[in-house]
Amino acid sequence: MSIKTHAEAAQEFIRDEPRTDWHDETLWFVRQKRDKSVHTLPEWELLRDWASRIKNHTLSNLDHYLKSFENNAIANGIKIHWASDAEEHNRIIYKIIADNKVCKIVKSKSMLTEECHLNEYLKDRGINTLDTDLGEYIVQLRKEAPSHIVLPAIHLKRQDVSETFHEHLNTEKGNYDPQYLAASARHHLRERFIEADLAITGVNFAVAESGSFVVCTNEGNADMGVHSANIHVACMGIEKLIPKTEHLGVFLRLLARSATGQPITTYSSHFYKPRPGQQMHIVIVDNGRSRQLGRADFRNSLKCIRCAACFNTCPVYRRSGGHSYHSTVAGPIGSILNPNLDMKANSDLPFASTLCGSCSNVCPVKIDIHDQLWKWRQVVVANGYVGKAKKAGMHGAAWILSNPRIYRISGKIGRWVMRTFPFIINHPLNVWYKQREMPKAPELSFRDWFKVNQ
């Protein structure tokens, strides 16, 4: 089965115009909340600068920090596992489950486990994993993927959620009240937390000097699972490290404000040691990250703290939806991370952008996202992963634009064609005509006009 390209999937997404408008406006509203929250801190730009430089430093000394994190965590009674790739990550978790002979598993939001397709891996081995973040729970019931890393069900309307819950939780048909729907999920999931044997979480920040890690949620689902179950498995990419506890001050101030405009998430849980009788495991995953570290143009994408501010501000994301990116991490940051994971499969993503630069402006750790999008385009083309039509078109354009005389003649012909036979341009096969009105062709080119009027 071939995956639809971003443009093809986006075309389907925008077919429902009111829903597209709603998606666009809702995410823009989240961006505005971010702005409002950011403007309450006069030192915001300074914070971004510190965060960016702390991450730059960490990446430049990452081997040291990984080792020191490992030593300190082991001293705290935490078991450390290392995974080179997604398969190994999944295998490690499966082994923990099998060794302990447990089957009731709850999971809070972790983009890494999504990236590794952990749920599917475990399901193939007869183990069901329950996603407990409300948005993730909804999309899991619908057998969909999250469409946004912070707001996983942002592509859905309350009617969709109501139907899904009616089918799976037997809620009242036609009751669209979010309060009612969320309360039903709470009621149902409480039981699942209480009986859980093993809880899987992500990691927002791992602190090298203390071997500890921080998990942020608004719902309290990570804590409900972890403190109920006897086994906690936390999964983190190697890039989640920060050197010191005091650096948490910088990152926790940036994260929620950038993500949703909240001053901080409801819960910022700091894990140091397992509680008596509890097992605590951390799986440290590479899965292409060390390779990205070696790409000088793209390494600073590893600074990402997954706030999704770049999603919410992106005019392309807002109007094309997360699923169009056919990847766990969608949006502008996904478009610079995913080509590293699989360049061929994700060769369309760096082109899913207008390069307007808004993503880079809101990024709390100052990743030059739009520059990297532009640079990935060149890498993608150099590796031959670009459509024949686009390649031929670009070659043609380059030839015309570098020959002034041919350029002028083509312009003249073009204007004449547009005036005389507009239907040659204004037909559905011309991709530039889609959703656009073609301009009226002027009588003169600017050059000719300037000659007469100067």
Added chain:
Amino acid sequence: MEAREKILQAVTANKPDLIELPEMDLSQAVRYSNLVEQFMNVLKASGADTFFENSGNLLVTDIDSVKQQGDFMINLLEKDERQEWEELTASELKGLDTCYIRAQLGVAENGAMWISEEQMSNRLLPFICQHLVIVLDPADIVDNMHQAYQQIKTGHNGFGVFIAGPSKTADIEQNLVIGAHGARSLRVYVI
């Protein structure tokens, strides 16, 4: 240990030249003229009920009224009660209605309150209760997170959490719903 060596080797080979950590002048961070007011305003905006009093009478009334209702409550403000709850499991705590707990510190910029394992005695308590009541000394409110991390002893216990409101979600059409998986309400007494 194969993966470990492989990853560390790749990181060592691919990392850029060392970049220095920034010097952070933390005095640049936001300060407030009225810490209590700022702290309570942010918490209110996050969906908490806040009370500021000298006497502690409101808190006493709060505890009495919950007691009278006869619901399962745990009051960690009284030292001798703590031990009792340490060993309780999730299924034993599932009926917990209200939990009273003291925070070590509050942060004015975001309404977050630091609660360490020492105060909660059982890690589940602040999350599994339906209603959480946090008590804080106004002298323990600091301006911002940088000051907070300078004061709290993070590694001292096995677990600690900043709590900044009742649990909530906006996952259904971005409609704010108070009461996701953690406590459904939060009352904060600054005494």
